[in-house]
Amino acid sequence: MHASEFSQLVEDCGGPVAARERLQPYVSPARQQRIAEVLDARVASIEVAIEQPADPHNAAAIVRTAEALGAGMVHAVTETSGILRARKVTRGTYYWMETRHHRDFASFEADIRARGMLLAGACVDEASSVELQQLPVTRPMCVVFGNEKNGLSDAARSRCDMLFHVEMYGMCESLNLSVSAAISLHNLLGRRRRVLGRMGDIDTTRRTWLEAKWYAKALDERLIRRALTEERCG
Numbered sequence: 001m002h003a004s005e006f007s008q009l010v011e012d013c014g015g016p017v018a019a020r021e022r023l024q025p026y027v028s029p030a031r032q033q034r035i036a037e038v039l040d041a042r043v044a045s046i047e048v049a050i051e052q053p054a055d056p057h058n059a060a061a062i063v064r065t066a067e068a069l070g071a072g073m074v075h076a077v078t079e080t081s082g083i084l085r086a087r088k089v090t091r092g093t094y095y096w097m098e099t100r101h102h103r104d105f106a107s108f109e110a111d112i113r114a115r116g117m118l119l120a121g122a123c124v125d126e127a128s129s130v131e132l133q134q135l136p137v138t139r140p141m142c143v144v145f146g147n148e149k150n151g152l153s154d155a156a157r158s159r160c161d162m163l164f165h166v167e168m169y170g171m172c173e174s175l176n177l178s179v180s181a182a183i184s185l186h187n188l189l190g191r192r193r194r195v196l197g198r199m200g201d202i203d204t205t206r207r208t209w210l211e212a213k214w215y216a217k218a219l220d221e222r223l224i225r226r227a228l229t230e231e232r233c234g
Contacts, residue, residue, distance in 0.1 A: 001221045006213070009228040016209040022227045023215040035214050038096070039207050041070045041199040045140035046188050047117065048181055049075035049108060051156050054147040056080075060094075061178035062145075067093040069185050070200065074099045075142070077108045077156075095217060098210075105156050117142050121152050121160035122180060129163040132184055137192040143184055148177050 010019040024032065048066055053059040059076060066074050074097055102108035112119055117140040123129045135141070144160065146152035157163060166175060166183050175183070193199055202210075216224050 001216070001224060006216060006224070009225065010209075010212060013228040016205075016212045019212040019228055020208055020215060023212060023219065023224070026223060026227065027215045027218050031218055032215075035211060038070075039200065039202060039210060042072065042202045042207075043070050043189050043192055043196075043200055044072035044202045044206065045117075046071050046137075046185070046192050047073040047075065047112075047140075047142040048185060049077060049142055049144040050147075050177070050181075051077040051105065051144055051152060052147045053078060053177070054149050055177070058148060058177045062181045063097050063099065064093045065178065065182045066185060067097040069182075069189050071185055071189060072098070072202070075102060075108055075111075075144075076100075077102045077105055077144075079103050096214070105153070105159065109159055112142050116140060118161045119144060119159065120162045120164055121157055122146065122165065122184065123152055123157060123163040124165040124174065125151075126157070126163050129165045131167050132164050132187055133167070135162060135164050135188065137188060137195050141188065143181075143188065145177055145181055 010016055013019050013022060048062060048071055050059050050062060053076065063074050076099070078101070100111065102111065109119065118136070120135055120141055120143045122143065122145045135143075143164075144152065144156065146156065152160075164184075166180050168175070219227075
């Protein structure tokens with residue numbers, strides 16, 4: 001089912017709470033429990049972005065890592081649509097990871113700032129770049145990585161609140177993009193959870209919407225339509 005159709009059905013049946021209640025009886029208890037466990041550990045306050053990725057496989061690999069570790073969202077800043085949805089690389093995890101596509105850095109930054117998040121750019125060749133461990137986790141944050149060839153653009157660097165790098169102690173001068181993102185997310189999510197004192201921080205409204213959306217993923221499209229239309233007045 002196309003996302004726009006599902007969104008309209010949810011709106012027409014009274015919103016995410018009503019949609020979740022209509023769909024819940026058709027989802028197995030085991031599936032419901034697994035969804036609840038994943039959402040309990042989802043850290044909405046840590047997000048990741050990729051600016052103009054050169055290799056779609058690396059971008060898609062970040063989606064897989066972010067979902068596995070429980071990050072809040074993955075952003076792609078590029079004119080190329082669908083770059084985060086490579087089925088073979090993500091192993092289907094894009095179905096369970098919130099993603100957003102932005103055609104330019106200005107629209108991406110507006111999204112981040114509107115939600116009160118800090119913006120930290122991965123950069124190894126700036127004197128002001130701090131070590132990953134020094135990034136603060138007391139506030140919501142989105143970390144942004146540049147492409148594999150040129151790194152972050154000058155414009156992106158200038159708009160970041162902080163620049164950071166992953167510490168390296170060997171002869172290697174750089175890390176693969178998806179590896180750098182994985183190391184960074186693992187570090188930031190671990191420290192953020194310790195600050196929170198719990199595994200996740202997703203708010204009730206967002207959680208309810210995701211529950212309804214994820215319940216629907218287990219069901220046939222015809223059943224979804226029937227549950228969200230014919231039965232809504234029952």
